[in-house]
Amino acid sequence: MKTTTNQTHGPVPSQPGPGTREAVLPELRPSWWETGVRARAAAGLVGVFTELPGLVVRALRVAWRADRLRTVTVAAATLASGVLAAFGLLATQRVLIELFAGGPTPDRVRAALPALVWLAAATAVRGGLGLVVGYALNGLTPRVHLVVERELFEHTTAVELKAFDDDSFAEGMERATRGTEAAIELVQNTMNLLAGIVSVLAVTAAVVTIHPLLLLALLVATVPTAYAALRAGHVKFQSYLASSTRRRRQWVLRQLMADRVSAAELRSYGLRGFLLGLYDRVMGAQTAVELKVARRVTTTTSVGAAVGGIALTGVYLLLGMLLLDGRIPLAAAATCVIAVQAAQRSLAQVTFQVDRVYTSGQFFNEYVRFLATADGYLPLPPPGSADRGARPAPEGLRELSVHEVTLRYPDRDRPAVDQVSLTIRTGETIALVGENGSGKSTLAAMIAGLREPTGGTIHWNGQPYAGWDSDGLRRNIAVALQEHHKWPFSAATNIAMGDVDSTTDLARIEAAATMAVAHDMISDLPHGYDTLLDRTFKDGQDLSGGQWQRITAARAFLRDAPLLIMDEPSSALDPRAEDALFRALRGRQGRKTTILITHRLANITHADRIFILDRGALVEAGTHAELMAAGGIYSQLFTLQAAGYRSAPPAHG
Ligand SMILES: Nc1ncnc2c1ncn2[C@@H]1O[C@H](COP(=O)(O)OP(=O)(O)OP(=O)(O)O)[C@@H](O)[C@H]1O
Ligand SMILES: [Mg+2]
Numbered sequence: 001m002k003t004t005t006n007q008t009h010g011p012v013p014s015q016p017g018p019g020t021r022e023a024v025l026p027e028l029r030p031s032w033w034e035t036g037v038r039a040r041a042a043a044g045l046v047g048v049f050t051e052l053p054g055l056v057v058r059a060l061r062v063a064w065r066a067d068r069l070r071t072v073t074v075a076a077a078t079l080a081s082g083v084l085a086a087f088g089l090l091a092t093q094r095v096l097i098e099l100f101a102g103g104p105t106p107d108r109v110r111a112a113l114p115a116l117v118w119l120a121a122a123t124a125v126r127g128g129l130g131l132v133v134g135y136a137l138n139g140l141t142p143r144v145h146l147v148v149e150r151e152l153f154e155h156t157t158a159v160e161l162k163a164f165d166d167d168s169f170a171e172g173m174e175r176a177t178r179g180t181e182a183a184i185e186l187v188q189n190t191m192n193l194l195a196g197i198v199s200v201l202a203v204t205a206a207v208v209t210i211h212p213l214l215l216l217a218l219l220v221a222t223v224p225t226a227y228a229a230l231r232a233g234h235v236k237f238q239s240y241l242a243s244s245t246r247r248r249r250q251w252v253l254r255q256l257m258a259d260r261v262s263a264a265e266l267r268s269y270g271l272r273g274f275l276l277g278l279y280d281r282v283m284g285a286q287t288a289v290e291l292k293v294a295r296r297v298t299t300t301t302s303v304g305a306a307v308g309g310i311a312l313t314g315v316y317l318l319l320g321m322l323l324l325d326g327r328i329p330l331a332a333a334a335t336c337v338i339a340v341q342a343a344q345r346s347l348a349q350v351t352f353q354v355d356r357v358y359t360s361g362q363f364f365n366e367y368v369r370f371l372a373t374a375d376g377y378l379p380l381p382p383p384g385s386a387d388r389g390a391r392p393a394p395e396g397l398r399e400l401s402v403h404e405v406t407l408r409y410p411d412r413d414r415p416a417v418d419q420v421s422l423t424i425r426t427g428e429t430i431a432l433v434g435e436n437g438s439g440k441s442t443l444a445a446m447i448a449g450l451r452e453p454t455g456g457t458i459h460w461n462g463q464p465y466a467g468w469d470s471d472g473l474r475r476n477i478a479v480a481l482q483e484h485h486k487w488p489f490s491a492a493t494n495i496a497m498g499d500v501d502s503t504t505d506l507a508r509i510e511a512a513a514t515m516a517v518a519h520d521m522i523s524d525l526p527h528g529y530d531t532l533l534d535r536t537f538k539d540g541q542d543l544s545g546g547q548w549q550r551i552t553a554a555r556a557f558l559r560d561a562p563l564l565i566m567d568e569p570s571s572a573l574d575p576r577a578e579d580a581l582f583r584a585l586r587g588r589q590g591r592k593t594t595i596l597i598t599h600r601l602a603n604i605t606h607a608d609r610i611f612i613l614d615r616g617a618l619v620e621a622g623t624h625a626e627l628m629a630a631g632g633i634y635s636q637l638f639t640l641q642a643a644g645y646r647s648a649p650p651a652h653g
Contacts, residue, residue, distance in 0.1 A: 039362040040355065041237040045230055048358050055361035058368075059190035062183055066143040073136040074191055081129040082198030084122045089206035089339055091119040096331035137191060141184045148183040151371065152176055159377035161450050165410055169377070172370040179367020185360035193353035199346035207339050210332045213322070214339075217315040221340045222347050224311055228304015229351040232297045237355075239293040246286045253279045315340065379470060393472020397562035397593050398461050400424045400447065406455035407442055416442040418616035419456065424609075426562070429585070429594040431604035433634060434613035440597045441482050443613070444565050447595065448479045475501070478561035482568045482597070484552040486543075488534035491522045494551050498558035508558065515584040516553035517577045545572040553581060564588065565595045570603065578603065601638045610634060 043051065063071040098112035156173065163169045207214045240247075256262050257275050266272060319333045401423040408415040417439040424430050432440040445451040447458060449465060457464045460473060478498065487494050495512055496504040506529065513519040525531035525541060532540040533551075543551070549572045556564060566585070570578040582603045588594050589606070596604055604610060605624040612620035612627070612634050620632045627634040 037237055037240050037359065040359050041234075041240070043358070045234060048354065051361070052354065052357060055186065055357055055364075056190050056193070058361065058364065059183075059186045059357070062144055062148065062364075063140060063187045063191075066147040067140050070136040070140040070143070074133050074140065075194075077129045077132045077136070078191065078195045078198055081126050081133070081195070082202040084126045084129070085199055085342070086202035086206040086209075088119055088122040088126070089203065089335060089342070090209065091115050091122060092338060093210060093331050093335040095119060096334050097329065100330050133191070133195070137188060141188065144184050144187050145180060148367070149180040152180060152367070155371055155374035155378075158379075159374050160379055160452065161445070162410075162452070163374070163377035169373060172366070172373050175363070175366040176370035179363050179365075179370070182360045182363030182367065186357065186364045189353050189356040189360055193350060193357050196346050196350035196353055200343060200350060203339050203343045203346065207336060207343075210335055210339075211322075211328050213318075214328075214332075214336045217318055217336065218340055218343055220311040221308065221315045222343050225304050225308035225344065226347045226351050228301050228307070229348065230354065231304070232300045233351070233355045235293060235296050235300060239289060239296075243286055243289045246282055246289070249282050250279075250286065253282060312340070391467060391469040391472075393469045394460050394463075394476055396426070396461075397476060398426050399459075400563065400593070401459045401462075402443075402447065402456070403459065404456035405443070405446060405453045405458060407439075407446060407451060408454050415454070415616050417446070417453075417613075420613070420616075420618045421456075422611055422618065422621065424593060424595070426593055427590045428608040429589045429596065429606070431596045431598065431607040431610045432613060433598075433601065433604070433610055433637070437615075438613040439616040440613055441567050442616075444479070444567050444595060444597060447563075448477050448565055449474050450479075475559075476561055477563045477565065478556045478559045479565045480552050480556035480567060480569050482571075484548070486533065486548055488532075488537065488540075490527075490530050490532050491525060491551065492529035494533055495554045495558055498555035504558070509554075512558040513550075513554045515557045515581075515587075516550045517573075517580045517584075518547070518550035518554045521547055521550060546574060546577065549573055550577065550581075557584070560592070563593045563595070565597075567597045568599070569596075570598060570600060601634075601641055 040048065060071070063074075094115035095112045098115060099108055101108055101111065159169075204215065204218065207218050253275065257266070257279065266275065316337075319328075319336060322328045323330060323333050402421055404419045404421050405417060406415050406419055407417045420439075420443060422430075432443060434440050442451070446453050449470060452465075457466075459465075460468060460476075465473060487497060489497070492506065492509050495509045495518075498512070509529065510519055513522055522529055522531070527539070533543060534540045535542045549569065553566070553569050556566060556569075564585075570581055573581060578600070585594060585596065586606060589608070596607065598604060607624070609621060610624060610627055611618055612632070614633060620627055620630065620634055622630065624638075628638065629635075
C-alpha cells in the first residue's frame with residue numbers, strides 16, 4: 001500500500017520503517033470487549049435465534065431478582081399495550097365501516113363516533129402505558145446494576161487469595177465487570193424486544209380477526225424486509241470482526257502519536273513520518289474494508305426493500321381483488337393497509353433488538369461464567385451452609401506447629417516453601433531469615449491463614465487450621481504484609497482498619513501509632529489523624545514510603561493479637577524509627593507471640609529462635625548465639641552485614 005504524504009502540517013518524509021509491517025506493529029491479542037461481536041459474528045442467524053430464548057429468560061430472572069414490582073409492571077404494561085394496539089386496529093376498522101356506509105355524512109360521522117371514542121381511549125391509554133413502562137424501567141435499571149455488581153463484589157471479596165494468582169481469574173473478572181453494565185442493557189433490550197414482539201402479535205391477531213387471508217398478505221409484506229435487516233446486521237458484525245486486528249492496531253497508533261509518554265522519543269528519533277506512514281497503511285486498509293461492507297449492507301437492504309416492495313404491491317393487488325370480489329369490505333382493506341404499516345414498524349424494532357439482546361447477552365454470560373469460576377475458589381464450606389459456624393474460633397495461642405508444609409505456586413516447577421516444620425510457643429519471638437525468594441513471605445502467608453499449603457498442615461493449639469473457623473482464626477492474627485496496601489482513607493481509619501470489628505477510640509489508635517513511631521508524623525499532617533491519605537481526593541495527602549510503613553505497623557499493633565506477623569516492617573524506615581519499632585516489638589516478648597521477617601539481622605539477635613530458609617527449605621534453626629557458633633548461612637550473612645557497619649569508609653584519592 002502506498003504511503004501518502006501529509007501536506008497540511010509540514011512535510012512528512014516517507015519512511016519505510018524497519019522491518020515488515022507485521023514486525024513493526026505485531027497483532028494484539030483479541031480484546032475481551034469484542035466478546036459480544038465475536039460471538040454474534042460466529043453464531044449466524046440460526047444460532048442467534050436458538051440462544052435468544054435463554055438470554056431473554058436470564059434477563060427476566062435478573063430483573064425479577066432486582067425488583068419484582070417493577071418487573072411485573074413493565075411486563076403487564078407491555079402486554080396491555082399490545083392488547084390495546086389490537087383493539088385500536090379493530091376500532092379503526094369500525095370507524096371506517098361506519099364512515100364508508102351509505103347515507104348523509106353527518107349521520108355517518110355520528111354513527112362512527114362511539115368507535116372513534118374507543119379508538120381515542122385506546123390510543124391515550126397506550127400512551128399512558130408507554131410512560132408507565134419508561135418510568136418502571138428507569139427505576140428498574142439502577143436496581144439491576146446494584147444487584148449484579150454487589151453479587152460480583154460478594155464473590156471477589158470472598159474467594160481465596162490463590163484465585164488472584166490465576167491469570168484466567170483476573171481476565172474473567174475484567175470481563176465480568178463489563179457484565180454488570182451488560183445486565184442493564186440486556187434487561188432493557190429484552191423489554192424492548194418483548195414490546196416489539198407483543199405489538200407484532202397484536203397486529204397479527206387484529207388482522208386475522210378482520211380476515212384470515214390478510215395474514216398471508218401481512219407476512220409477505222413484512223418478512224423480506226425484516227430478514228434483510230437481520231442479514232445486514234450479520235454482515236456488519238462479521239466485518240467488524242474481520243477488521244478487529246486493524247482496529248486494535250489503529251488504537252495503538254493513536255496512542256503512540258498523541259500520548260505524552262511517547263512524545264519525547266517520537267521527536268528525538270524523528271519518528272513522525274514513520275508512524276504516520278504506518279497509520280496511513282492501517283487506515284487505508286480499514287477504509288477499503290468499510291467501503292466494501294457499506295456496499296454489501298446497502299445491497300442486502302436494497303434487495304430486501306425491493307422484494308418487500310414487490311410483495312407489498314402483490315398485497316395491494318390481492319386486497320383489490322378481494323374487494324372487487326366483495327369478499328372483504330372496503331373498511332377491512334383500509335385497516336389492513338394501516339396494519340401492514342404498523343407491523344413493519346414493530347418488526348423493525350424486533351430485528352434491531354434481536355442483535356442487541358444477543359450481544360449484551362454474551363457479555364452477561366461472561367459475568368455468569370465468572371461467578372461460577374469464583375464459586376470454585378470459595379473457601380469450604382461455602383457461606384450460608386449449615387456447617388458454617390459449627391467450627392469453633394480459637395481463644396488465644398498456646399502453640400503453633402507447622403508440619404512438613406509445602407506450597408507450590410501455579411506454573412512454578414520448584415515449591416516456594418518446601419517441607420518446612422517448626423513449632424512456636426506462646427510468648428516467643430521468632431525470626432525468619434533468608435535470601436530474596438527463599439519463601440519467607442509465603443510461609444508467613446500460610447501461617448496467617450491467607451494461603452492454604454499444597455502439602456502438610458499447620459496446627460493452632462493442636463488443631464489443624466481447617467478445624468477452626470477461618471474468620472475466627474484470623475482474628476487472632478495481626479499481619480503487617482511486605483506488600484502492604486495504602487488504603488485511600490484518613491490516617492486514623494488506616495490504623496483503625498486493623499481492628500474493624502471493635503469500636504476503636506482515638507486513644508487506642510494513638511497508642512498503636514506511638515508504638516509504630518507514627519504518632520508525631522501523623523500529628524504533623526495538615527489535619528492530623530483526620531488527614532486523608534490519598535492525593536486523588538480533595539485535600540488528600542500522600543506519605544513517603546517509610547511513613548506508610550509506620551502506618552502499616554500501627555495497623556498491625558492496634559489489634560493486640562495473640563500472634564503478630566511482621567514481614568519486612570522496617571525496610572523503608574530510618575535508623576531511629578527502626579530502632580524504636582523493634583523496641584516496641586520486644587515489649588511483646590514473653591507475653592505474646594511474634595514472627596519477624598527482616599533482612600536487617602541486628603534487629604533479631606534477641607529472638608527466641610531464628611529459622612533460616614534457603615530455596616524454600618528450612619536449613620538452620622537456633623538462637624543468635626547458637627547460629628553464630630554453627631558458622632552456617634546465618635553466621636555468614638550476619639558477619640557480612642556487620643562488617644559493612646564496622647569497616648571504615650574506603651579512602652579516595
Ligand atoms: N503470587 C505468586 N505467584 C507465583 N510465584 C510467587 C508468588 N509469590 C511469590 N512467588 C515466588 O515464590 C518464591 C518465594 O517468594 P517469597 O515472596 O515467599 O520470598 P521471600 O523469601 O519473602 O523473598 P523477599 O526476601 O524478597 O521478600 C519466589 O521464587 C517467588 O518468585
Ligand atoms: Mg518476602
